Amino acid sequence: MALIKFPTKTVNTDGVNPFVNSVFDNLFNDSFISDRLVTRIPAVNITETTEAFAIELAAPGLQKSDFKINVDKNIISISVDKVEESVSDDKLYSKKEYSYSSFSRSFTLPETVNYSDIxxxxxxxxxxxxxxxxxxxxxxxxxIEVK
Incomplete structure (x- = not known):
């Protein structure tokens, strides 16, 4: 059996067919397609102290009234269903990224939770x-003292 070590640099295959490579590079590096592949769910931090659990959800650009928090048995659900208003300004956007229009996150609560203290x-x-x-x-x- 022969082991072949490939070079660490990428092999230049533009000589084979430069058109095909440039099409695939443009397709995979296009922000329009890559933005659609990225999930639009906010990041969450969950911490625990001796007295409580804490959930921190990063959702900038929203109002307090946009959130709905429901507790059903041992599941807490945090959701936002925001209807974006179409405002016609004199602005012409070349790219508009921040739009958390709707999302939902659910978490299972342990048995040690005090449901009246949320x-x-x-x-x-x-x-x-x-x-x-x-x-x-x-x-x-x-x-505890060691004896």
Whole structure:
């Protein structure tokens, strides 16, 4: 068996058919197509402290009234269904990227959640949802002395 080491640089195949390569390069590097392939769901951070869970959802450009937060059994759903108004200005956009028109994120809650202690705040483009824990789920920390 023979092992062949390929060069680390890309092989220049423009000599074979430069037209085909330029078409594929333009197709895969086109922002119109690549923007459609990228999901438009906001990023989420989930943290846990001794007293509560916290969900932080990055969704700039929205209003507090755009969010709907539903809790059904052990699933919390955060959704936005925003209808974009078409405003005719004197502006001519060459590219318009930020448009979270609608999305939905759902998360399964553990059994330790206190369902009456859920709060949400929208500040500086970040939705912060605080989900409290039950009293029996909060573990008291203490130092144990070794004897």
């Amino acid at each position: 709060d949400a705040v929208y500040v500086d483009g970040v939705l912060q949802v605080k989900i409290g824990k039950k009293e029996e789920a909060i573990v008291a920390k203490r130092l």
